[in-house]
Amino acid sequence: xxIEAIPYRWPYDGVIDPRKTALLIIDMQIDxxxxxxxxxxxxxxxxxxxxxxGPIQTLLERIRQIEGFTVIHTREGHKPDLxxxxxxxKWRSKQVGAEIGSLGPAGRILVRGEPGWAIIEELTPIExxxxxxxxxxGSFYATDLDLILKNxxxxxLILTGITTDVCVHTTMxxxxxxxxxxxxxxxxxxxxxxxxxxxxxxxVTMQGGVFGSVSSSEQVLKALQPL
Numbered sequence: 047x048x049i050e051a052i053p054y055r056w057p058y059d060g061v062i063d064p065r066k067t068a069l070l071i072i073d074m075q076i077d078x079x080x081x082x083x084x085x086x087x088x089x090x091x092x093x094x095x096x097x098x099x100g101p102i103q104t105l106l107e108r109i110r111q112i113e114g115f116t117v118i119h120t121r122e123g124h125k126p127d128l129x130x131x132x133x134x135x136k137w138r139s140k141q142v143g144a145e146i147g148s149l150g151p152a153g154r155i156l157v158r159g160e161p162g163w164a165i166i167e168e169l170t171p172i173e174x175x176x177x178x179x180x181x182x183x184g185s186f187y188a189t190d191l192d193l194i195l196k197n198x199x200x201x202x203l204i205l206t207g208i209t210t211d212v213c214v215h216t217t218m219x220x221x222x223x224x225x226x227x228x229x230x231x232x233x234x235x236x237x238x239x240x241x242x243x244x245x246x247x248x249x250v251t252m253q254g255g256v257f258g259s260v261s262s263s264e265q266v267l268k269a270l271q272p273l
Contacts (some may be wrong), residue, residue, distance in 0.1 A: 072207025
């Protein structure tokens with residue numbers, strides 16, 4: 047039971063083992079794909095990031111039915127006093143009209159506890175699903191994600207969420223360097239620029255799968271049917 051993917055069927059080292067596999071749902075927050083959030087305040091087309099919601103929702107519902115499968119959510123955001131916000135990150139956000147920490151339609155932008163920081167209703171975590179709060183792009187930096195995965199014996203990651211070229215790609219690169227076998231799903235990810243989304247996916251396939259492999263929720267669901 048492997049998933050059809052590019053450039054290789056996944057996982058390369060055998061069949062899917064739910065006990066060793068985690069579905070990562072990265073930063074599906076109002077700030078990134080909802081009205082009044084960070085992405086909309088920057089002037090980007092929300093449809094490019096929100097397109098991942100439906101496919102992730104369908105996949106999540108199926109994976110929750112499989113015993114032993116781990117689901118992990120992440121949220122990007124900073125402490126209310128912004129003590130964990132690098133000055134250059136704050137400055138850059140101000141240049142695009144959405145300064146982190148400032149007040150917007152969804153509360154203070156990218157601040158923990160604010161409405162925009164929340165995970166969207168369609169993908170609300172349920173009891174037992176860890177939520178990783180991160181101050182940066184990658185899900186491993188300044189978090190306990192690696193510890194959680196190792197304690198659960200997880201070696202394989204299916205990556206979904208937004209944005210493909212920033213937080214998802216950074217997390218995939220971090221995971222690859224730590225020895226995790228990664229699969230990114232093209233329809234369960236999205237970016238603020240379509241070209242960046244496609245380029246990020248292409249990067250994964252280079253050098254025989256330099257960071258892992260690329261597939262779709264359709265192929266994952268097909269492979270999960272026997273379970």
